[in-house]
Amino acid sequence: MSAHIASLRLYWTVFALLMVMTVLTVAVTFVDLGAANLYVALGIAIFKATIVVLYFMHARWSSRLTHVVILSGIVFLGILFSFTLADYFTRGYIGVAGK
Amino acid sequence: MWFKNPFVPEQASEFASSVDTFYFFMVSVSAFFAILVVTLVAVFAIRYRRRHEHEAGTPVHGALALELTWTLIPLGIAMVMFFWGASIFFAMSKPPSNAMEIYVVGKRWMWKFQHMTGQREINELHVPVGQPVKLLVGSEDVIHSVYIPAFRVKMDAVPGRTTTLWFTPTKTGRYHLFCAEYCGQKHSGMRGTVVVLEPAEFQAWLAGGPATGSMADAGQKLFNDLACATCHRDDASGRGPSLKDVFGSTVTLAGGATVTADDAYLRESIVNPQAKIVEGYAPLMPTFQGLVTEEQLNQLIAYIKAQAGGTPGTAAPATGTPAPGAPAASGTQPSTE
Amino acid sequence: MDTATVDTRPSYLENGHSWQSWLLTKDHKRIAILYLITITLFFFIGGLFALLIRLELMTPAGDMVEAETYNKFFTMHGVAMVFFFLIPSIPAVLGNFLVPVMIGAKDLAFPRINLLSWYILVVGGLFTLGAVVMGGVDTGWTFYTPYSTAASNTHVIMTGLGVFISGFSSILTGLNFIVTIHKMRAPGMTWFRLPLFIWAHYATSIIQILGTPVVAIAVLLVALERTLHIGIFDPNLGGDPVLYQHLFWFYSHPAVYIMVLPGMGVISELIAAFARKAIFGYKFVAFSSLGIALVGFFVWGHHMFVSSQSVYAALIFSFLSYLVAIPSAIKTFNWTATLYKGSISYQSPMIYAFGFLGLFLVGGLTGLFLAALGLDVHVHDTYFVVAHFHYIMVGGSIMAYLGGMHYWWPKISGRMYPEGWAKFAALMVFVGFNLTFFPQFLLGYLGMPRRYHMYPEEWQVLNVLSTAGASILGVGYLIPMVYFTWSFVKGEKAPANPWGATGLEWTIPSPPPTENFTTTPIVTEEAYAYSNREMKVA
Numbered sequence: 001m002s003a004h005i006a007s008l009r010l011y012w013t014v015f016a017l018l019m020v021m022t023v024l025t026v027a028v029t030f031v032d033l034g035a036a037n038l039y040v041a042l043g044i045a046i047f048k049a050t051i052v053v054l055y056f057m058h059a060r061w062s063s064r065l066t067h068v069v070i071l072s073g074i075v076f077l078g079i080l081f082s083f084t085l086a087d088y089f090t091r092g093y094i095g096v097a098g099k
Numbered sequence: 100m101w102f103k104n105p106f107v108p109e110q111a112s113e114f115a116s117s118v119d120t121f122y123f124f125m126v127s128v129s130a131f132f133a134i135l136v137v138t139l140v141a142v143f144a145i146r147y148r149r150r151h152e153h154e155a156g157t158p159v160h161g162a163l164a165l166e167l168t169w170t171l172i173p174l175g176i177a178m179v180m181f182f183w184g185a186s187i188f189f190a191m192s193k194p195p196s197n198a199m200e201i202y203v204v205g206k207r208w209m210w211k212f213q214h215m216t217g218q219r220e221i222n223e224l225h226v227p228v229g230q231p232v233k234l235l236v237g238s239e240d241v242i243h244s245v246y247i248p249a250f251r252v253k254m255d256a257v258p259g260r261t262t263t264l265w266f267t268p269t270k271t272g273r274y275h276l277f278c279a280e281y282c283g284q285k286h287s288g289m290r291g292t293v294v295v296l297e298p299a300e301f302q303a304w305l306a307g308g309p310a311t312g313s314m315a316d317a318g319q320k321l322f323n324d325l326a327c328a329t330c331h332r333d334d335a336s337g338r339g340p341s342l343k344d345v346f347g348s349t350v351t352l353a354g355g356a357t358v359t360a361d362d363a364y365l366r367e368s369i370v371n372p373q374a375k376i377v378e379g380y381a382p383l384m385p386t387f388q389g390l391v392t393e394e395q396l397n398q399l400i401a402y403i404k405a406q407a408g409g410t411p412g413t414a415a416p417a418t419g420t421p422a423p424g425a426p427a428a429s430g431t432q433p434s435t436e
Numbered sequence: 437m438d439t440a441t442v443d444t445r446p447s448y449l450e451n452g453h454s455w456q457s458w459l460l461t462k463d464h465k466r467i468a469i470l471y472l473i474t475i476t477l478f479f480f481i482g483g484l485f486a487l488l489i490r491l492e493l494m495t496p497a498g499d500m501v502e503a504e505t506y507n508k509f510f511t512m513h514g515v516a517m518v519f520f521f522l523i524p525s526i527p528a529v530l531g532n533f534l535v536p537v538m539i540g541a542k543d544l545a546f547p548r549i550n551l552l553s554w555y556i557l558v559v560g561g562l563f564t565l566g567a568v569v570m571g572g573v574d575t576g577w578t579f580y581t582p583y584s585t586a587a588s589n590t591h592v593i594m595t596g597l598g599v600f601i602s603g604f605s606s607i608l609t610g611l612n613f614i615v616t617i618h619k620m621r622a623p624g625m626t627w628f629r630l631p632l633f634i635w636a637h638y639a640t641s642i643i644q645i646l647g648t649p650v651v652a653i654a655v656l657l658v659a660l661e662r663t664l665h666i667g668i669f670d671p672n673l674g675g676d677p678v679l680y681q682h683l684f685w686f687y688s689h690p691a692v693y694i695m696v697l698p699g700m701g702v703i704s705e706l707i708a709a710f711a712r713k714a715i716f717g718y719k720f721v722a723f724s725s726l727g728i729a730l731v732g733f734f735v736w737g738h739h740m741f742v743s744s745q746s747v748y749a750a751l752i753f754s755f756l757s758y759l760v761a762i763p764s765a766i767k768t769f770n771w772t773a774t775l776y777k778g779s780i781s782y783q784s785p786m787i788y789a790f791g792f793l794g795l796f797l798v799g800g801l802t803g804l805f806l807a808a809l810g811l812d813v814h815v816h817d818t819y820f821v822v823a824h825f826h827y828i829m830v831g832g833s834i835m836a837y838l839g840g841m842h843y844w845w846p847k848i849s850g851r852m853y854p855e856g857w858a859k860f861a862a863l864m865v866f867v868g869f870n871l872t873f874f875p876q877f878l879l880g881y882l883g884m885p886r887r888y889h890m891y892p893e894e895w896q897v898l899n900v901l902s903t904a905g906a907s908i909l910g911v912g913y914l915i916p917m918v919y920f921t922w923s924f925v926k927g928e929k930a931p932a933n934p935w936g937a938t939g940l941e942w943t944i945p946s947p948p949p950t951e952n953f954t955t956t957p958i959v960t961e962e963a964y965a966y967s968n969r970e971m972k973v974a
Contacts, residue, residue, distance in 0.1 A: 065618070076646045079733055084682040087737065087749035097235060097362040098254070098262025098744040099192050106878045118814055122881070125811065129801035136772055136797055140790065143775035147711070148782070152936075155966040156713025156778035166720050169769040170762060177758040180808050185751055187810025192747050207587070241583040242677055244742065244817060248883025251814040255743045257678060258582060259671025262744045275892065279817040279885040281576050283587055284504050287888035371674070389672065 006055065014055045021048050111274055111295065112250035112266040117187055119251075124183070128176060191252065194265035198233035201226070202314065202397040205236070205243030205256035208285035210276065211394065215401065216305060217313045222291035224276065226268055227301035233265040235362065239393040244280035247293055255280055259370070261362045268295040318402025321395055330384070339384060340377045346407035351378045365400045445949040447850060462547035463950055468533035468848070470554050475521050475529065476917070478561065481568075482516035483910065485509045490872075490906040493899045498890035506889040507574040508590070514577025519599050520561050522829055523606055523691065526698035527613070527644075528557070530840045531637050533848060535613055537941040537948065538631050540622025540957040545615040553608035560602030567594035576887060578688070579654075581669035581680040585661040593662055596655040603652045606694070610644030613637050622940070624959035631939055631963045632708075632721055636701025639725035643690045643697075643732065651687035654680060678743055685736035693732045695829050696796075697725055699836030700767055703792050706839050707771050709937040710786035711778030714964035717770040724763035731760040741812045750809060757807035764800050768793070783935070784858035788839030791866045795831025799824060802877065820880025823873045831869055838865070838916060845920065846934045850947040851927030857919050864912030871905025938964055 025044050033040060054060045059070055092099070110116055147156070201224070204211045212220040226232045236245055238256035245264055246253040249272075254264035278289035296304060312320075322328055330339035340350075345360050353376040358364055367374050369391070372384035391399065448465045451457070458466055488509050492500045501509070532550065536543050544550050567573050573595040575584040584592050617638050621630075657668050658680070667673030669680045708715050715721055737745060737753030745753075771793065780786070802824040806812050815821065846852055875898040884895050891899070933942040940957055941948075 080650060080686050086752065087745045090746040090748040092363060094193060094747055095361060096193060096263050098260055099747050106881060108883050118810060121811055125805050133797050133801060136768060137794060139772050140775060140793060144780050147775065147778045147780050149779045154779040156711050158714060158967040159716060159777055161717040166717050170766055173765040174762055177761055180804055181755055181758045184808030184810045185754060191810065191813060241587050242580060246885060253742050253813050253816055257744045260744055277885045281887040283583060287890050
């Protein structure tokens with residue numbers, strides 16, 4: 001169905017980028033960045049996922065409807081995270097154990 | 100209630116009447132809407148029954164006004180329910196500062212209670228009438244739930260955390276205590292009795308129990324046996340921070356963040372000491388996860404709390420602020436300090 | 437449009453009689469039959485466990501079976517009913533059969549994936565049945581941690597895998613429906629001409645696709661923690677047991693809407709057909725389905741009011757739970773208003789629809805009790821909750837499922853069933869259901885906790901009533917099973933449109949030919965355009 005045919009060159013570029021990022025992920029584990037450790041690792045992972053979806057899964061050339069479908073998945077993940085964290089971050093606000 | 104409703108459990112705490120009043124409001128509103136809809140359906144079904152086989156209904160076009168009516172009125176009623184329910188919940192969530200503390204530990208399949216004065220009970224809990232009681236709930240294995248229907252209160256006992264439940268008994272007697280969260284084989288056998296006594300009777304009961312020493316005393320013994328005292332000294336000379344007066348104070352952590360030293364913080368610092376390191380100290384402390392039982396953990400915390408004399412909430416009646424309605428209890432209970 | 441009567445093609449039932457023609461079929465109608473047989477089997481397994489539970493609870497002492505056995509009974513009852521009957525029931529049977537037909541399509545968008553999703557359900561079911569045969573599982577259908585990961589010594593992993601696998605069946609069915617509804621509507625079948633059954637299935641599919649992966653992950657993490665002792669949920673390994681509850685209910689609360697939304701779709705069809713009138717406030721009913729699907733994802737924390745969740749989170753979840761009640765209220769009022777000036781007949785599917793209205797009303801209203809923070813503290817984890825969700829999931833979903841089966845059975849089988857027996861069964865189910873579950877509301881408020889093998893003596897009377905009701909209910913469910921089977925062979929031949937109903941499914945023969953339509957239908961009118969036509973039965 002996908003009318004767009006991406007060039008082989010683009011695929012190899014994306015692939016190379018993914019490999020570089022993988023090496024980078026391993027590399028930063030050797031550097032202690034303190035609190036930033038988690039965010040750097042997550043940032044790299046999100047970047048990799050994004051280019052996979054955009055290029056390998058052809059989302060870049062897909063219809064608006066496909067974009068809505070992809071975004072809705074991300075939005076729902078956001079709901080799961082934000083509402084769960086809403087519990088964790090507000091625990092102990094009223095100074096009573098376990099409330 | 101001027102008559103005994105067989106479908107309502109005994110009202111034996113201050114929450115019972117407020118919960119029941121709310122419940123009757125909910126039942127009335129529900130009954131009104133149920134009867135309304137059922138009557139309309141019945142009336143329409145009879146009035147507009149099919150009279151011959153080829154008959155079709157008369158088209159009626161939707162009406163925005165009607166749709167808005169049956170959207171906004173239920174919404175309004177729902178908001179009343181929300182606020183009413185939330186206000187009761189808030190009252191249930193915040194124990195008064197003069198509440199008498201009792202530690203509860205759930206273990207498959209029994210309930211263990213320990214009073215601040217040291218008395219232990221299994222599957223039976225004695226409390227004085229008219230005195231706010233705060234249960235600090237823990238679990239040794241899986242999730243349990245303390246449920247006392249006559250008081251209309253319930254709180255899960257979550258392993259690894261301390262949770263809180265409070266009530267003021269208003270009527271002497273014996274009431275069911277259930278485990279409400281499924282915990283395995285003998286879940287339905289994990290039952291107990293709450294015995295509500297007159298304050299004087301309660302004092303007599305306390306005096307009659309075996310004198311094992313207060314929770315804080317037991318905690319102090321543990322504190323020495325586990326060699327906590329080697330590092331946590333009363334002055335600042337130890338390798339660990341001094342624990343005197345730490346409960347209720349604001350602690351500055353490595354990295355600059357601050358935290359209030361409450362029950363949860365003390366517990367975490369014992370079982371997972373690396374989670375929050377106090378500023379100026381090295382992360383040397385080993386974990387005591389699995390080395391101390393839930394009850395011992397409670398005793399250690401009680402000891403640390405007792406060292407912070409006068410902090411509201413620690414063994415309330417002993418702090419010298421008599422609980423309203425329970426002067427006898429506050430006057431005679433042994434001090435933990 | 438009435439070319440149906442001259443159609444001479446073989447029906448989908450006649451088109452091939454070999455095993456392969458069924459087990460390798462790509463026909464959505466045959467796959468629906470495969471699902472029907474599978475989930476009926478699970479309904480009976482789940483029902484058998486329900487019966488055993490009620491028998492044990494006739495006496496306060498735990499004297500019929502051991503506590504451990506009893507715990508396995510209610511776990512297997514829940515797992516079989518929720519994951520292998522209720523979730524697939526209406527979508528996989530009626531939805532599979534009707535979604536393509538109702539929108540004027542030849543089949544679903546992905547016929548092979550459709551067959552695959554049935555096989556996946558069967559494989560998941562076999563894992564779960566395997567766990568039962570090997571000795572069962574005792575965690576409750578909720579698999580709460582750390583009991584499920586650190587304490588239970590039953591077949592948690594095997595059951596969990598069954599649930600995990602069957603989840604993919606649900607996801608693929610949802611995906612198939614969404615693509616079909618978007619891409620395969622007949623010319624003229626605009627979004628607002630779709631029958632409300634389709635809207636309901638569209639909303640359901642969204643939940644299936646977005647929610648199911650989360651429960652799959654939660655169950656997988658339970659299995660990993662049991663085997664590899666990774667510390668996710670067990671506090672002894674540094675995990676948090678409450679996190680599991682967040683993950684589990686993120687799916688499992690919306691899953692209630694997977695069970696009830698298709699039922700609401702069925703009821704909209706039944707009420708329109710037997711009042712011969714367009715559904716009042718069509719757009720409100722359609723959008724309320726989407727509203728439920730969306731807001732339903734924000735309310736899961738109301739299962740956790742006493743779980744040591746923070747007070748502020750509880751407040752948000754309670755508030756949103758009240759909001760999700762509104763679309764259900766809108767639907768109920770619109771159904772009621774549809775009856776006004778209708779031409780109402782009391783044929784058996786309509787009797788089921790009336791039953792649904794009554795039971796769903798009670799179930800929905802008692803949901804308001806549980807959303808109220810201060811009241812939920814008392815009734816949480818008691819029989820009040822048990823009664824509430826049975827009113828929704830059995831009183832609501834199964835009433836709708838049976839109503840739908842009676843309504844579309846002539847189309848599915850090409851045969852009529854005995855109307856008198858059908859009405860009698862509907863009455864038995866209604867009476868038996870109320871007698872079983874109404875006493876449980878009273879028990880719950882009195883404080884009887886759920887999952888109790890034995891209980892204090894003062895509650896025996898209400899428990900005996902409940903057990904008595906369950907036996908009536910059981911017979912009520914058996915009767916349709918018998919006459920449906922009988923009618924499949926011996927029933928009177930059904931005409932194309934026995935009810936004089938609108939909808940594309942009634943324009944083709946009963947049972948339909950494999951390709952459904954001879955030529956692609958062209959839709960020129962709204963759904964339920966009863967007044968535009970000469971009423972004709974047959």
